[in-house]
Amino acid sequence: MKKINCFMATLLFSVAFAQFPILEIGNEKKHPVILQEAKIDTKILGNLATTTATYTFYNPSNRILEGKLTFPLPEGVSVSGYALDINGKLRNAVPVPKERAKEVFESIERRNVDPGIIEKVEGNNFRTRIYPIPQNGSRTIQITYHQELKNFASDYQYFLSFANATTIPKFNLKVWISETAAIPKILENPDGSFSFQKQGNQWIAEISKNDFRPNESLKITIPKNQNSSNVVLQKASGDKYYFAANVGLDFPVKEKPKSQKIAIIWDNSFSGSKRNRDKELQFLNAYFNDNKEVSVSFSLLNNTFEKAEEYSISQGNWADLKNKILNLKYDGGTDFGALKEINGVEECLLFSDGISNFGDFIMKFKKPVNSISSTPTSDFNLLTLLANQSGGNFINLNELDTSAAFKAYKKLPIRFLGFKENQNMQELFPNIGLVISEPVNIFGITTGNVGKLTAVFSVGNEKFESPVDFSKAQLLENWQISQFWAQRKINELELNSTQNRQEIKNISEQFGVVSKNTSLIVLDDIDDYIRYKITPPQELLAQYQKVIANSENKVLEKRKILLSKAFDKTKELKTWWNTEFKPLEKKKYPKVANQSVAEPQANAVMSEVVNSGRVDMSMEIYSDKAIKKSQDSNGKITLIDIESTEEYMQDFQNLQSADVIYQKYLENRSKHEKQVSYYFDVSKLLFKKGDKVLSLKVLSTLAELDLENEELYKTIYYLLKQRGYYDKELWVTQKILEWRPFDAQSHRDYALALVDNKKPQEALNVYKSLLYQEFTDEISTRDNGIEEILIMEINNILKQNKNIDGSKIDDRLKADLPVDIRVVINWNKDNTDIDLWVTDPKGEDCSYSHKSTAIGGRLSNDFTQGFGPEQFLLKKAVKGKYKIKTNFFGERQNMISGPTTIMAEVYLYYSDGRQERKIAVFQSQKENKKESDSKILIGEFEF
Template identity: 40%
Template structure:
């Protein structure tokens, strides 16, 4: 029986070679493995010259009884990006519009609370794309359309079609326009799929019912001539042009070094690479060289030197055996790489540094080689370019071509001869000629000619080729988008330098990039309300609504500062109040949480229930009429500390306490819940040695590879066994499970904090902030990680900036009261480290020394989750959401019912006796793909006194409705 906590992954592929780009739909596991099925697939392929346009229309059905959130993810080849996305809305397909990524995510998440039909398609790290679909209603279907243009490599078009199960309705059509030679089918899904000619156009088509395609489609487009092909697209008085040239490839020998550093990426994602093809290339290079020394470096979340191999006469069996028996595990940390005594490096990887910044500090040439279906091509190109190496994409090159590129100086396209008639020509960087080269640009003269220049080194022209741009070669192909993709791909190599221009270009041409998404909304009112440009079919209605002012754009809360000032005054008043605890009489021991007061019959009553209902209900037009509109404020935060500034971090007890003159007091011992898991994969670990336990983990991983909870639990076991390095490797594997998943990264951040691995915590929380700058929790988590790492000024600046950001009204309402927690933490930093800090930018109305005997704060990693903090004092009085103040002075912060938290308990003066801490998990209002909710609790005694003690506990929640989950206890 599969655990209900595991992920169901509807993979649209079974066993697919590494070059395949197959979509994968993921949802949380419902009642059965077939709860979501692919009902219909329609693929339309159109090829003109060297450009192919692919449109896939997929219909999925939710056969289960639960509302689900789906996530369809898919990688695309190098240089290719999505340019069309549509979603079914009320029975009709609605085209998406390009929107700045942050705004698109904010809008999507604001609307999805209403359980209507937004759709979001975004690019994640590497050339990977995903679309989020919510709600996925029971016994209903959702239809998604995705389209993209690509420049074909090697005159071949490839579409993977290896499916696990029969599809009720399947159709595939391929059209090749304006060709003198009949296309060749190298691979095809069905024998009846054949090209039939109609003049210079060839069409192949099949339509099947209950059909399971299990073979890919690969079309070879033979060229009857080596003459350049020219495509022109008119744009006002100008033309976009695309030239496909086929210069006679020339090369000359280049000797590989005699001492090679072989960097082999052994992170978890390495299992998805075509390692057989990588080994074939390596063997070919070794056999050509005959004699050399290879230093083997294994890279995952750390770097391991795996030996030096002297190879004579091409005999590399010892190295081959080592590579064939490698274990792939952990995240990827490019920052772990260190120079070796070698002439150059061969780096086999997907280019995704999931557990550190992607910077590489190697001085010798690094040749980056990838076979991964999901890769960061821009990063690999940049590493190769800055070190003087080469980028080898083994998905598009044969082993023979790749070896030739490494062993010889290959002819490159190095630019065009100066020509005032053309502009914005790409590629503008030297590009290897592997049979063909495609050059795109803009001309104001439709009959101009351009001269392509080739050479082996930049600036050294070896040959030229003149091409005429003829007006008669106009085409219906979207040449403008091919041009835009080429320009964006080149700028993306140094994304930070060009991100603003990339954003403008991608929104103008409707191309998905790192900072631009495609968004579909349900109603015209939504487009007007959220300030999203509508698709053409809704433009007229949106204009009417805007003119009549029946809908008001969503407003942003400029900052939380005013609320923070008011909350500070409230906290000061509480801190200065004298409390008289009620008299305590001994109570008998009992199971569960001591001193529980009778709980309400229902979870939410009166005002609390009404507030929660208002949060999830859609606004009426009358409710938002005449509200003011404000523009979002640009996001800013303190810069992350540079790698060279990293210091050996220390525990809380060793912090700077020069501000404190308090005399030493007895340390309060804090007891926390012990880790335990009853999952099937944990059986057999009790009493096992570390080596045996690790083999058990690898064996169990075959079944639980896509389950985050599996890695969390096994890592916890190794942490408890004091095998910190192994635990970190296993935990970091979670970073390889999904792209830009903040919930998974929060889970890792909590565990890293708990185990005092602060350098990694800083990186992980920084990534969350990059992905979700719309959440105050992202700034706060990063600030607290900086404080853990002893970067106090950056921590203070980032924490204070949390109060100055612009948030949507929905986010501000969801997180109402978070100011109390942030104020407490700002004053904690100032109290302990004020002599090291510049506080001139902090509003003085927020500064107040408020040390307390007890502070407890809980955080959780998933939104739309309701968790409550309970603290029971020695008098048996429980402080929680419906009893927020105790007679002893205990105070609990605002109740968060559908956000990420946090919730905080403060007690200025502790009464003697035992305190018990628990959380009440009421459940989630949305099903997501990341597994159960993870809670992190921080328990402080003598907080902000200079003599504080902190314990951190990170645990995953049991089934919803579980009351009084024990977190910890301590006695004063």
Template identity: 35%
Template sequence: MKSKSLFSMLMFSQIKFYLSLCFLLFIGTKTFAQSPELTVKGDDAEKVRMSQLKVNVKVVGNIAYTTSEMHFFNSGTRQMEAELIFPLPENVSVSRYAIDINGKLREAVPVNKNKGKQVFEAIEHRRVDPGLLEKVDGNNFKTRIYPLMPNGERIVVIGYEEELSAFDKDNLVYQLLSRYPKKLDQFEINVSVLGASAEPAVNGDSEKEIVFSKWNQSFNASIKKENYQPSEKIVFKIPVQQNVPSVVTQNVGGQYYFYGNTFVEGNKMFKKSPASIGLIWDNSLSCKNRDLKKELDLLDAYFQKIKNTKVTLYFLNYTFEKQKEFVISNGNWAELKSILQNTKYDGGTRFSQISFENQDEFLFFSDGLSSLSENLLPKTKKPVYAITSSVSADFAFLNFSSMKTGGNLINLNQINAETALDKLTNVNLKFLGIKENLTLTDLFPMEGTSVSGNFSFSGISLNPKNEITLLFGYGNDVVLERKITLDAATQNTTDINVEKLWAQKKIANLELEYAKNADEIELLGKKFGIVTKNTSLIVLETVRDYIMYDILPPAELRADFDLIKKQDQDRALAQQKNNWGSIESYFKGINAWWKNNVTTSPAALAKYKKQKANETIKGDPDAVLTIDEPVGSAPAMSVVEEDNAVYNAPKIEEIKDKKVASEEVVYVGYARMTTNSSQIIARDGDVQQKLQGRVAGVAVDTRNETVSSLNYSVTDTLTFDSKNKDKIWNPDRLYLKALASAPKEKQYDLYFELRKSQERNPSFYFDVAHFFYNQGDVKKALQVISNIADLGLENHQLYKTLTYTLRQWKDYDDAVFTAKQVAKWRAHEPQSLRDYALALEDAGKYQAAFDELVKSLEVNYYGEMSGQYEGVEDIILMDINRLMSEHPGLKTGKLDKKYLEKMPVDIRIIMNWNQMDVDLDLHVIEPTGEECYYSHKNTEIGGRFSKDFTQGYGPEQYLVRNAVKGKYQIKTNYFGESTLTENGPATVMLEIYTTKAGKVSRTLKTIQLGKVKENETLAEIVW
């Protein structure tokens, strides 16, 4: 019998947990999400909470260094896992990350993002606790907290530095918004302000509680509370010397890095009021929770200012649709405002759909996150004003888009209403560079940057003394100059890492064109320990882990690291593998099987069927306790081999519980469970082994032949119609029943009502999308299913689900994009590259598909992950073989000629799934009654089974060269998911290839499974 991996068994017994922790910290007027939101699946949700928060802030000049130390406590009896996802303001990145290892904080070190992900996942399977902090889409960061032991605590430290914005020419401002849903055992804030010209002022309710005291050259204040629930905003105004540019320098190897800031206020130049405006309103799901009031207030102020104009409204989500034209007269925009207030937010985002018509200017309200297409620069010569109130946004893209068109980025989290209106109504002052100075280099920000009040700059001087003349103006005309004097002798500082500030400014500039500058960004990120799109921060448990994976450890471990390396020169690095190394052995196996050319005569087939029918079960008659049909059995489906077979709607059938002796009966393999006894009776030893680890919380006691601690229930039923129609997940959900009973014209509105309690549930969108698809409303189905892309940032498992569905529904262009994203995020996974190759094939890009399949065999992964990736060669070889046969003329130079030998088969079945930590098994019952699966890989009629995957995504494959007439049943055993994020149930994709008269037909099926299941019928093929 098959035994599950220790990892899967342990993880399966845990409660699934998802924590999205967002900190809302306003620095200057910048917003950093800092109010924690805790979401826990399971009965022990209330047991996990943040118990302590300690924030330390040091302000030097206009730079604030913030460190948040967060303590998470699990008062429950189960081991838990958490994920933190939090956004940071524009141009700010995490530069410190630490977690506690064996009770002591350990600092993280920089690593290539892809390598960090591989190392983290490899070590994770040893059940130890590495830490990884990554930057994901937009300016969002995520990390994992694991394990949270019963009655235990974990500590996470996040640090970053950023520039304070000017409140006015006399003051900088620091605001802290701390709102928490539960009380904290301890809450502490310590603030130190160095070099302020006077004592900082405190506004708000804390004015009497917070008192700054002067000590040496700094002003200090602190708050300490116990059993406290922060719920107020604290505002510090920090005085600065008027009209005196602040400059600091740092000597690094004879190069003088400098950082300065100055207040720039030029004469306002009013722009001509636009006669026509294109208002592009992003109403995708990710924009649902943005600050609508701030955006409408800005529009109201703008229309009152310009009075008369014409506005054309466009909605942007999965589609881009022109809504209506509105005439604004004397500032009256009530009709347009009403529509925006009542806009429904639905679907993913495709910026590629935007079409810029002939308007005088465009107002683009969005978070800048395009979940279903590349972020494309606007194709217009008219100014685009990118306006965002979303804390989680791609500020770099929005800023670059507006800058390139002559508009402005208006970040409503960062600027007040007056400044925002000024950016819309006036031609903004721009930074035009500096007067020629050959002894200055690498000056940032870039030319063309808008200037509004406080302006900071950084660069490198080749001389210890120098003079910079900053130029500002409109268009190409300089209207203002500002001279800055550099003197390393008087401006040198030990309080600020000027070189690192320069690096952050350079990275922010380079990320405006990330694809072009990726390599340089990675080098800077690694050098300075800054998290970027391709640089992460990692914490490993032992010194030997750092040595094995060739990662330089933090300072505290360097002595041990160097000593071990010196004493153990021959210590091997972690083994790097790829599938190409074993491709020949897999090819020989398939080729030998194919050349064996098993055929079954009708007489032999009849004899075999008769023999199977006469077989009887030997031994104890109580070994198999089957009394009736299994609960939830479903009618079968025939798959007719047609070109491009299209599936239609299944019928929704209600599951009827079956009762035996007043007990609800569920059959699990060869055992019976009764709900009132909470036991599984299993006298046969094989049955006990079969049950072991198959059901959540089940432990087999062989002494009294019972299985206790039961946690199992009747789950979903899969249904088919009788004419080879679309097989979907039929979970008998109440929301589907509600939709089915509603009038057709009201179903979409009802969907929004039902969504209120299901918004983060991927299965809800999967179900509802299939509901609309089966009614023939493909457009609405695609709109609904696309929401899955907006449920998680760089969530490859959700994107796999989406890719499977898009391929099945023949939305090939979108499937290529989603598959490409997964291949980019998971470049070390051959399965993800295979998915991308098949999507390319769907889209008619056959050569690219072939090249990607070959590439999937070449990717390197660590040997500890062999269980996840090794064995996919079997499937990829047949993909390559089929692709070459169907599309002759491909350039196959990368392959040895021996692999070009054609090996056509009558039936090929592949089962893929989207989650790594689940165990699914493909079973094919042939017309003879013989079952082909992981422990019986070769059958009498020539059926062949590939490697059994107990870890990873599979896939698993069944082949038969000479199919016999009859019915082939496709089944699966599903042993539950152990992943601890909101990815929903496992999604399965079946690929069914049949060949007749040399012509290949393909059928794709996307199926979502519920909980633990055995012997689940997915489809049948009639040959």
């Protein structure tokens, strides 16, 4: 019997720091989940603040939902605590390597129990995944983060925005401020009654409301206490202490000389439309008011780099340039790898969020780059790295007004050179030599009482000193100075995250701070912690250690490798290949229940498909170059191009030129902004019109719709492969492998991209490592049978590349298996069931329920839960017509990544020297609607 996956919808939350949580559920007009309760607690000491936000979400629907909440945090801030309710009680998360946390989460999720993870994705953005949110039930999450408040002349400032907040049934807000004599001032008040009262040495303010909608955000200024210590300590091990020292920089600001020729690089990718353009224009206005005579080389960055125009600014008049910026169109992904040095300029202003989702940043600028951020979702580390490496300044418009931002731009960078008396100081952050903001917090580890020290800084060629009195340091018990220190260390290590990967992982796991390499996870019960070898939180630790100590009761995770099954599969394939098949006369085979057939002819138009009553597929076909194609090939591949039936395509029907189609796409985009098929279909249309540049730009925009979304990237990968953009195919598959190394498909896709890029030796090495890769029992079961596909591809590499070193491939995996027909289908979603059907000229179907045919057709294992793939092989084709069909059986409802995308790789004479490939990429158009009786003809062979 065919297995039907249980229905599950994916709930998408999106929230920005400085914004209250907003719940988005695909394209539905009403949110099926509501924010039932919000509780926010903030503790402030000097300019250090710790905020804990607790949210309860209620699901009034009759569906089980998976929750996904993505939110940015300010520059330098990470998540340092996470908890999820288990059996009505909040359970703290524990640190786990990022890819491992995702693997465990998805393995457990299949059992419909209660895991939760929080991970760092691109930029300084964080994502929590919760499953399940029960029907007519609720789930509670708690997130903790530490931040350093901005210093002003006489006070610190704390800001918490309630922008976009709706009415909340239960709302509680409480702020504690310690060690300040003067009463804090509230500049913005959520309901007018929020006020501070003195309790001992603390100022406390609290409101608790029902059915509350904040009138304003919360903004507090905290007067500096001149008599209190500027150094705080937390006990570490032995005689060591973690410290935080707030150091004032009491020396004159040095301004850099004005430039006469500058470059402006303006990121006009799709995400650029989300930046705060008003703030950016205000900054430029301040610049040209100060620098009235300057030449500007203006360039654009999206998935390409375009040097647009030259401007000569006279008497501060930049109207033409401003008009150019105001009329820019924002589209495409972001490829920092496309950046080029701009000659003849003295410095550069880069306006971008710093998130490069279509290529890696590879160049080093020879002239200073001032990177400017105006959106809270930015990659602050990359923008800071760009500025530091080149001698420029990083300007954060999210936290600075125009005046302060322009002052930060004009000054010469200040660098921290360490302490004069450094014998008892370890692990100082900022690192010695790095550019710092002023005033500065210095974190580190010290031993004993080090007395009065002197911090040294440099501006240009001059050095300056500031005293730091450790003799008056305050020892704290309830403040996690160690996590502040770890957060700062991770931030600086992440400036070179690839090189520092292992050290970031070690620090993150030791201190429980989320990083690019480490996530926090909550599991349902003690057995899961034991099975996956994850040390549980404190409340479960004694039970965990007791079970571990008792070896009889020890529950171990099952890890499997593919190698032993691959040996068996190779034998099986050899036996099949050496079998002589003698086809009988045409026979009729009974139809399988619930698997009806709809077969439009090869030249079918879309209306015939619609009338079939099955799932409609939209696809595109472009032939790859034949590999060593022989003149005596007598086979032919015909793939069917089925037009999209989406309503928006009617707007493009009578448009002929690619430019006009593109303008209509931009005009209508706001109505379909998060509809994946819109970009898919328009990109296809532009490619058919012959405009590869615009087609690729629209396709790359898919990367901007979500952060680290493998389903979107797989759709991009399929189309890149089909259209021959092999360099970008390699980059995209490498990113997917980085995010999901626990999927066999990620390794296989990367290996196939290496083959396309004429790197067969590297591809063979990937296949070899894949066969030795350990997989969880759940994933191994999900992908059972993938070895058959891998064996064919390994041996094809060996057959097609005679000079390759195959000595590291076990001889038991080697087999010469040329076939006349090979078809492989892949799809972009987990928990999805797509079936491959091939009907031979005798009328016999090869399908999941009938895997071998009289003429020797062979179908691989039926994948009902994962990403596929499924494969059809036929050693010797008989004369006649073969029909290739797919059956869309069911999918997980992940709305952000749109309908399921399928890639069919269709080969003639596979691995016999005449190999020819064509690729079809198509999508289901019945988005989020399951059709169990749906089969569609996608192509034919003719011999």
